Amino acid sequence: MKEFDSLDPIETALLDFVRNEIYDPSLGIDAGTYLIEAGLDSFSLLKILVFVEKKFNLRIPEAEINEERMCSVQNIVRLIHELQQCQ
Amino acid sequence: MNLYDLFIQTAARYPEKSAVVEGCKTVSYRELDALVSKTAEDLRSQGVAQGQMIGLCFANSIACIALTYALWKLDAAVVPIDVAFKPDEIRQVCEQIPIAGMIHHKAGDSGWTAGVSPVADRSYYFCAMNKSSCPENGIHTAFVRFTSGTTGARKGVVLSHERIYERIRSVNRVLQITPGDTVLWILPMSHHFVSTIVLYLTYGAGIVLAGGIWSGSILKTIRREQVTLLYATPFHYALLAGDSSGQMMPSVRLAVSTTIGLSEGIHERFFRRFGLPLSQAYGIIEIGLVCINTEKPMEKPASVGRVLADYQVHVKNAEAYGHGNGMACGELFFAGPGFFDAYIHPWTDETKALADGWFEAGDIGGVDDEGFLYLCGRKNHVINTAGIKVFPEEIEEVLNRHPSVRESCVYGEKHDRFGQIVSAKVVLHPTGCRINESTLKAFCGKTLADYKVPEQIDFVESIEKTASTGKIRRPH
Numbered sequence: 001m002k003e004f005d006s007l008d009p010i011e012t013a014l015l016d017f018v019r020n021e022i023y024d025p026s027l028g029i030d031a032g033t034y035l036i037e038a039g040l041d042s043f044s045l046l047k048i049l050v051f052v053e054k055k056f057n058l059r060i061p062e063a064e065i066n067e068e069r070m071c072s073v074q075n076i077v078r079l080i081h082e083l084q085q086c087q
Numbered sequence: 088m089n090l091y092d093l094f095i096q097t098a099a100r101y102p103e104k105s106a107v108v109e110g111c112k113t114v115s116y117r118e119l120d121a122l123v124s125k126t127a128e129d130l131r132s133q134g135v136a137q138g139q140m141i142g143l144c145f146a147n148s149i150a151c152i153a154l155t156y157a158l159w160k161l162d163a164a165v166v167p168i169d170v171a172f173k174p175d176e177i178r179q180v181c182e183q184i185p186i187a188g189m190i191h192h193k194a195g196d197s198g199w200t201a202g203v204s205p206v207a208d209r210s211y212y213f214c215a216m217n218k219s220s221c222p223e224n225g226i227h228t229a230f231v232r233f234t235s236g237t238t239g240a241r242k243g244v245v246l247s248h249e250r251i252y253e254r255i256r257s258v259n260r261v262l263q264i265t266p267g268d269t270v271l272w273i274l275p276m277s278h279h280f281v282s283t284i285v286l287y288l289t290y291g292a293g294i295v296l297a298g299g300i301w302s303g304s305i306l307k308t309i310r311r312e313q314v315t316l317l318y319a320t321p322f323h324y325a326l327l328a329g330d331s332s333g334q335m336m337p338s339v340r341l342a343v344s345t346t347i348g349l350s351e352g353i354h355e356r357f358f359r360r361f362g363l364p365l366s367q368a369y370g371i372i373e374i375g376l377v378c379i380n381t382e383k384p385m386e387k388p389a390s391v392g393r394v395l396a397d398y399q400v401h402v403k404n405a406e407a408y409g410h411g412n413g414m415a416c417g418e419l420f421f422a423g424p425g426f427f428d429a430y431i432h433p434w435t436d437e438t439k440a441l442a443d444g445w446f447e448a449g450d451i452g453g454v455d456d457e458g459f460l461y462l463c464g465r466k467n468h469v470i471n472t473a474g475i476k477v478f479p480e481e482i483e484e485v486l487n488r489h490p491s492v493r494e495s496c497v498y499g500e501k502h503d504r505f506g507q508i509v510s511a512k513v514v515l516h517p518t519g520c521r522i523n524e525s526t527l528k529a530f531c532g533k534t535l536a537d538y539k540v541p542e543q544i545d546f547v548e549s550i551e552k553t554a555s556t557g558k559i560r561r562p563h
Contacts, residue, residue, distance in 0.1 A: 021528060021540075042300050042322070043171070043538045046473050050508055050542045062329025067301040
């Protein structure tokens with residue numbers, strides 16, 4: 001079950017970014033797609049981190065940049081919500 | 088001499104020693120040698136011959152290493168091409184460098200043939216390009232690194248077998264690589280090969296290709312393979328420092344940080360987590376790896392170290408650039424062995440490219456009273472994003488091609504994690520279609536490698552120019 005519905009503006013913005021600017025739009029990445037298997041490399045990760053910084057004014061700490069927390073758009077959105085609550 | 092001959096001498100001495108590990112596959116020196124020979128025969132049958140320049144567009148893999156050495160066995164030169172390059176960028180390389188054929192991990196539209204023998208379970212594709220061979224210049228070319236840049240800028244750095252050997256000998260006086268070493272490899276081979284991979288295989292070390300970017304899997308690999316040397320960027324070390332698994336890396340004797348400046352924060356966190364200091368290194372393709380701070384990484388973590396024994400550094404116009412790290416900074420010039428042989432486009436041999444034997448690195452820095460070098464910035468506008476150099480003019484040229492764009496200015500915005508990120512200011516035609524940031528990024532992404540596409544585009548009314556020349560004044 002998804003924790004945030006698709007109207008969550010963070011998920012919408014992040015999914016749009018990942019779908020169109022990180023991957024080929026024809027791949028049809030969705031919020032649950034396992035990003036590593038879809039081909040996430042260092043530069044893609046860099047782009048996601050910079051996007052989150054610029055768009056949501058939020059820096060993801062190094063301790064949270066790991067496979068479990070960042071394996072899908074859904075997990076990254078969950079992480080963003082948690083970090084926003086700590087701010 | 089030929090770098091392949093050095094490799095087979097090592098393979099003969101340590102045949103059963105592990106040469107490269109990729110995932111669950113390990114090849115010994117003997118097996119890698121056999122793979123190189125088989126691949127060389129295959130390439131020969133496809134028309135690759137002595138003196139040709141061959142493009143190699145391949146991701147980090149055993150196959151990439153085998154193909155490189157196979158080309159050297161045939162006495163052909165390797166032109167590495169970034170796998171992130173888009174077709175337009177590859178076309179640009181082929182226009183500037185007389186490439187006789189291209190080896191690619193994917194088949195192109197037409198004229199591509201599959202490698203007859205799969206290299207290490209991985210197919211490759213070859214396309215003959217009917218260009219002339221290397222110009223007759225007396226240089227025994229091993230490697231040509233394409234660099235983009237402004238119109239008229241020198242492109243294609245030529246390195247001979249002899250010069251590469253000179254530079255790896257100098258580096259190994261400091262790194263002391265032996266067959267007892269195992270190196271964890273994480274950087275793209277298309278950008279890092281001659282002062283690293285060639286060095287490790289010449290001195291009998293094992294290379295372990297990191298299977299991913301996450302600290303958990305990297306730490307497992309370090310432990311499983313008993314890695315002794317790390318060579319990575321500050322970002323990789325920051326991720327490792329953030330790991331909370333408790334896994335340590337007792338087998339590692341040296342961790343080298345390269346490509347962008349290391350912040351004291353990352354150095355401190357990494358040391359606190361693993362009890363191991365990070366040694367900063369400094370190198371550029373024209374001159375090799377000229378500094379590695381193995382002497383005082385704890386006392387002077389911000390320094391890239393003293394120049395290696397065979398090299399000299401000169402700081403010109405000291406005081407002209409202010410002070411950084413407490414010392415007068417100026418333009419850095421280096422002299423020493425193993426420098427590049429020539430630029431290929433336009434052809435400029437080393438004697439013409441150097442000023443009395445000194446190479447201007449384009450970096451600004453200073454040297455302390457013990458001879459330790461500190462970098463403070465760049466003299467030109469090249470953007471260093473996560474260790475990859477990007478030329479703003481190349482990106483502006485693409486932005487300006489969009490019918491709604493009147494002019495643009497691309498610059499490096501300082502970023503604590505990645506050194507710089509690519510940013511742009513864009514002025515739209517007043518009567519043109521209104522476009523948004525996302526559309527313009529997608530437009531750039533059709534032509535440029537993803538890391539060159541600006542992370543941020545601001546739409547502005549005008550772009551600042553210098554009063555005297557009318558050139559774009561880029562923000563610092």
